[in-house]
Amino acid sequence: MKKVITIIxxxxxxxxxxxxxxxxxxxxxxxxxxxxGWTGGVSLMITRDGVLNYNQYKxxxxxxxxxxxxxxxNKQTIDSINVFLSKLRKEKxxxxxxxxxADCGMYIFRIEYPDTILKSMIMGIHxxxxxxxxxxxxxxxxxxxxxxxxxxxxxxxxxxxLKPPPPVLSDxx
Numbered sequence: 001m002k003k004v005i006t007i008i009x010x011x012x013x014x015x016x017x018x019x020x021x022x023x024x025x026x027x028x029x030x031x032x033x034x035x036x037g038w039t040g041g042v043s044l045m046i047t048r049d050g051v052l053n054y055n056q057y058k059x060x061x062x063x064x065x066x067x068x069x070x071x072x073x074n075k076q077t078i079d080s081i082n083v084f085l086s087k088l089r090k091e092k093x094x095x096x097x098x099x100x101x102a103d104c105g106m107y108i109f110r111i112e113y114p115d116t117i118l119k120s121m122i123m124g125i126h127x128x129x130x131x132x133x134x135x136x137x138x139x140x141x142x143x144x145x146x147x148x149x150x151x152x153x154x155x156x157x158x159x160x161x162l163k164p165p166p167p168v169l170s171d172x173x
Contacts, residue, residue, distance in 0.1 A: 069144035099124025
């Protein structure tokens with residue numbers, strides 16, 4: 001009986017010491033920017049190894065007053081994002097979906113696959129329901145841990161859509 005208990009204990013010990021295989025994003029990176037059209041927005045980038053850089057803006061255009069976070073996504077979140085990325089990879093995605101409305105919310109994507117880059121913008125987010133908008137809604141639910149707040153600003157290529165255009169000088173320059 002003692003041998004059986006020893007064998008069971010060794011098996012349980014070996015199984016519990018097994019490290020979990022890391023999960024990677026199926027793309028090199030995913031950039032996403034959201035603006036609600038009026039007050040604020042979010043700009044984020046997820047690297048291949050699941051590191052999330054997340055900027056939250058309270059006022060549209062005031063990107064210098066953002067709250068910044070750096071976090072690591074868990075395995076389940078990366079798996080869920082990979083499902084969306086797999087669907088997007090297989091379908092034809094337009095670069096712009098536009099409902100032609102003033103002060104509408106928007107989603108902007110830049111997804112870097114190993115062999116291509118998908119860039120797309122959705123204007124009028126309440127009227128368009130496709131796989132990109134579903135991914136956007138999912139990403140907006142994945143907020144970083146508040147304890148992972150940083151004081152480092154990280155701008156992404158999609159963040160420029162949250163910044164106001166430069167002012168026009170009175171002499172036309």
